[in-house]
Every structure is written in C-alpha cells, then in structure tokens.
Amino acid sequence: MIDLDRLFREYHQPLVRYLARRLGDRDWAEEVAQETFLRAARQESIASERSWLFAVATNLVRDEARKDARRRRHLELLREEARAEEAVEPEPTTLERAQEAALARKAVDALGERDREALLMREEGLNYTEIASALDLSVGSVGTTLARARKRLVEAYEALQREGWPGGSKRADAGTPGEGTHAAS
Amino acid sequence: MLHLDEGTIHAWLDGELPPADAENAARHVAGCEECRALVAEARGLMAGATRIVSALDAGPGGVIPRPAGAPGAPRSGPRRRPWYRFALTPVRMSIAATIVVAVGLSLTARRAADNNGSLRSRMVDSPRPTVAMQIDSAASSSTSAAAGAPSAPPASAPAPRSSANVAGFSAPSKPPASPRARKGDLVAEEQKTALADKKNAPVEKQTAAEARMQVASAAPAPAASPAVRFDSVRAKDEMPKVAADSVQRAPAMDAARRRAVPTAVQLSEVVATGARDERPMSGVVSASCYRLEIDSTSWRGILPPAFMLDQKPALLGGVGGAGGGGRGVGAAGAAAPRAAQPANTVLNFSVPARQGSAVRALEASGQAKAAVIGDWIAISADSINVNFTTSGSTKPVAMLIVRAHPNARLTSGDRTDSVRITRTPCQR
Numbered sequence: 325m326i327d328l329d330r331l332f333r334e335y336h337q338p339l340v341r342y343l344a345r346r347l348g349d350r351d352w353a354e355e356v357a358q359e360t361f362l363r364a365a366r367q368e369s370i371a372s373e374r375s376w377l378f379a380v381a382t383n384l385v386r387d388e389a390r391k392d393a394r395r396r397r398h399l400e401l402l403r404e405e406a407r408a409e410e411a412v413e414p415e416p417t418t419l420e421r422a423q424e425a426a427l428a429r430k431a432v433d434a435l436g437e438r439d440r441e442a443l444l445m446r447e448e449g450l451n452y453t454e455i456a457s458a459l460d461l462s463v464g465s466v467g468t469t470l471a472r473a474r475k476r477l478v479e480a481y482e483a484l485q486r487e488g489w490p491g492g493s494k495r496a497d498a499g500t501p502g503e504g505t506h507a508a509s
Numbered sequence: 510m511l512h513l514d515e516g517t518i519h520a521w522l523d524g525e526l527p528p529a530d531a532e533n534a535a536r537h538v539a540g541c542e543e544c545r546a547l548v549a550e551a552r553g554l555m556a557g558a559t560r561i562v563s564a565l566d567a568g569p570g571g572v573i574p575r576p577a578g579a580p581g582a583p584r585s586g587p588r589r590r591p592w593y594r595f596a597l598t599p600v601r602m603s604i605a606a607t608i609v610v611a612v613g614l615s616l617t618a619r620r621a622a623d624n625n626g627s628l629r630s631r632m633v634d635s636p637r638p639t640v641a642m643q644i645d646s647a648a649s650s651s652t653s654a655a656a657g658a659p660s661a662p663p664a665s666a667p668a669p670r671s672s673a674n675v676a677g678f679s680a681p682s683k684p685p686a687s688p689r690a691r692k693g694d695l696v697a698e699e700q701k702t703a704l705a706d707k708k709n710a711p712v713e714k715q716t717a718a719e720a721r722m723q724v725a726s727a728a729p730a731p732a733a734s735p736a737v738r739f740d741s742v743r744a745k746d747e748m749p750k751v752a753a754d755s756v757q758r759a760p761a762m763d764a765a766r767r768r769a770v771p772t773a774v775q776l777s778e779v780v781a782t783g784a785r786d787e788r789p790m791s792g793v794v795s796a797s798c799y800r801l802e803i804d805s806t807s808w809r810g811i812l813p814p815a816f817m818l819d820q821k822p823a824l825l826g827g828v829g830g831a832g833g834g835g836r837g838v839g840a841a842g843a844a845a846p847r848a849a850q851p852a853n854t855v856l857n858f859s860v861p862a863r864q865g866s867a868v869r870a871l872e873a874s875g876q877a878k879a880a881v882i883g884d885w886i887a888i889s890a891d892s893i894n895v896n897f898t899t900s901g902s903t904k905p906v907a908m909l910i911v912r913a914h915p916n917a918r919l920t921s922g923d924r925t926d927s928v929r930i931t932r933t934p935c936q937r
Contacts, residue, residue: 341566345565345566421564424564428564432565443558443562444562446523447563451525468515468516470523471518474555477557478557478561
C-alpha cells in the first residue's frame, strides 16, 4: 500500500511547483496536485513514484478529471501541515516580478506541449528516465526534447522582450537569459 | 569526427548520460572548439530556461477561470476563516446587520405609528374640540376636517382610560406608565415639534390629521384629565386616507351641497369636521345594530353577541343615557364637567361636545337593553370605533368596524383579534 503521507511530504512541493508553472495558477495547481495524490493513494504500488506522479498530474491537466472529495480533505490537512512547517513566508509579489512572470508565462506557453512538460519536469528534478516514463518518450529523445525546449523558450522570451512587453526593457538592461547564456559561455 | 548533437550535450550537462558516454563526450568537447561553443551555448540556455521557468513562480493563484468540474474547481480551503463555511464574509455580515437594524427601525416606526394612530383616536375622542358630525346626503364623501378650538385639552395629556371610570375596573391614581404609553408620549412630543416646524406651511396643504394634531398640540394643559378612550388600534389606518381626501375635496364643495339637508344617514357619510367650518353643524347619526359571531371564539362571555350603537350620549353604567356628559362621568368626569347634551337624536356640536354615543347590548329579541356597556365614535367616513368598557373582560375591549369589511377588529390590552360582524335589525 502506498504511504500517502510520505509521498505527499516528498513530492507535493515540486509537483505543485511544476503544475503551477504549467498552469500559471497556484491554486489550480494545488488542486490538481491533490487529485494526483488521491490517485496515488489508490495504487497498490508505484514503481517510479516521481515520474508516476508527474505523469498523472500532467494527464490530469489534460483531461481535467474529477476528484475525490473525502481524501482531498485529508490531503488539505496534510498540505496545511506542510505549510505550517514552512517557516519562511513567501515574499510579496512586486510589480516587476509580476511583469516578469507574465513574460515568462507567455514564453512558456509558446512552447509545444511536450517540450513544455518535459522542460518543467526537468526543472523539478526529474531525470530523463522519469520524464520519458511520464511523457511516454524514449529516454534518448529526452535530451533532444529538452534542448529544443530550452532554446525555444529563451528565444521566445528574448523576442517578447524586444517586442516591448512590460518589464522587457528592464530585463534587457539587467541581462536577459539569452544574454546570460552568452555571458556564461 | 562526429560532433555532439544538442540532445547529447544537454543530456551530458544534465548528468543523464551513462558514465561511458559522458566520458566520451567530455573527451570530445575538450578537443573540439565547435562543440565547446555548443556546450557553452547549452549551458546558457539551461540557465536561461531555469530562470524563465522560475519567474513563473511569481504568478498569483486563482487568476485563471476553470471550467466547472475541472480538477481544481474553486473551493473553500481550510485556511479560510470559519465564516466561509457559512458563506459569510465580513461584507455580507455587515449587510445582514444593516438589514436587521433597518427591520428593527421599521418595526419601531410602526409601533410609533400605532401610538400615533392612538393619539389620533384620542384627539377625535377628545370632547373639547369642536367636532361636528356632518351628514351629506348628496355625496358620500364630502368631508372636511379642520382644527378645533384651541381651548380643547390636549389629547396627548396623560389621562386615565375610560375603563378607570367604570365600575369593575380599578381606577389608578396615575395613568399606567406602560412602555407603549411612554412611547406614545414621546411620539406626541415629536409630533409637536414637527408641527411647530410646519407653522409656516400653507394651511391648505395640511392634512386633516395634521390639523387635528395641531389642535392637540396647541391646546393648554387641562385642569383635569379627561377620560380618554383606549386605543382604537386600526382606526389610524383609515384616518389619513379620509383626512387627506377631505382636505382635497373641501374647497370643491359648493354652497348648495353645504346647505343640503340630510335626508338619509349612512355610516359612510359620518365624518368629522372641524371648527373652520363655521356652519351650525348638527346631524343625526342613525343607530345601527350589529351581530358578532363570537360563539366559537374566546370573546364569548366577554362581548355581547349583538349590540346597538345608540345615538344617545353614553352614560356608562347608567340606565337612561340622558345627559351627564356620557363617558367620563365618574371620578374623572366629575372633575371635568362638560356641556350637557340633549338626550335626543340630535347632537349639536357647535359647542365643544363629545362625539361618542352609547352602546347597548341587544336582547335575543333584538331589543336594546337599557344598560350602557360602552360608547362608540365615528373615526372616519368608513369606520367607527366601539369601546366596550363594561364587558366581561378585565380589560376594556376596543372594536373597529370598517364599512364593507366582514370582520371587526378587536383589541384588548395586547390582544387583538378579528371577529366576523354583520348588521342586524334593531328593535327600538
């Protein structure tokens, strides 16, 4: 039987972050994450927990499946406990950060769905095997997918900055991710 | 020499290549400047992508409308305040509180209006204003009401109820200071203030009710408190309509109609007029007999099943109904003598006189009994107020009869009720 509490403590935060980045809405992301854990709780065993969770969460986003209310409440309690353990309050969202987020959202949405999901999963620390498992890809193609996703994301971001999106000029002055790329190289 | 493809470079940088492949990649990059450039670019892309993706974390929650039934449909979370469980937000609670206060004020205002109606009834009942019972046979609604003589005692003055003068009812040394009575006094004070503000207003625009109020407010304090009827609770509802109508119609009355000799009398034609109408007012109010269907009610034994509204002044507890000033005769009545009224069917109200007449119970045969059990008064063209002061109740009973209304409204203390009432032939 799945140890739901352990699973939640271990993967809830990255999964919510992944979903929030994927959906652009933290509340929605948390709801989908709950649904993911509910489904995990129904499993007898999960071979690759992280890839499974991310795969299910990704499919839930796609399918908008229904939820289980009773266990959701339990998970909400667990989530509350997890939040209570977080001593550091999230810093308030400033206008500049909000503008930057909007720009990033636009750039991420410009990606293909599979590229976006692979990239976001990788950013959450999933390895290539897990990503391949979650997205039903071959492991060998994950690198290529990520390379394409990263390149397109940065290019889209820079293009949006040039188009004069809010905060674009500031970001250009401070150094865009693309510029950071060149600086790093 | 085969260069590394981007996928392999990213996989190598991500540490996802098998150790052998990673070692080969490192060896190749070390010796291939073109691939080193690709690796450098890939590092930048990875850093840039991470930074861009991290920027997504600043996005707020609840900004994307989700379809109903979608996972993550909005729902109250445990971090919300408890009142969210009841859909009570502070704003909603404020609105609810405002509504409660508004309802409370409305009820208070209604209670005040009740007392106002009671005051009107008192003022109409007040014996001192010159009030005439005008009969207009030509029209059923030619009425006017105006202020009475300023010498009239204020109706709002504390006065024992007529029940206090009746045998069987204890006569308090002071009027009962019930909350309602105190509220009535307060209302009277407010009305006085309001009327004082209206002194400059055109008289024509005053309603008859206001005029009557003015009579009351302008009157000096009485030497002795006259007997005042207890509340005619519903009488107030009829008063404003008639009064306003009277004021509007009065200017239109032509002289011929004013001089018309009454030939028939209907209850609907009984109206109260005031001193401004200086015609010698006299009128005849025909008596009517009524039957109450009280056999199946708790009023049985308290009120007579049938009664007659006599034309003669009420002499409570008396046997003849002649002279004496009627209601108020007794302890309080002796202290406030009034002009004696003829014991006939003609009431000349050119002098201050009371309006009320006797109420007598009817025998089974329809014959009126001699004893007076109360008095009555026309409070509008369509309604009369009957006070049973010697009924079987420990408290006086007020009855409001409205023309064409099948039920009479009974009030005794805090108790109110409706009883079906019909006319019945009188045997004189």
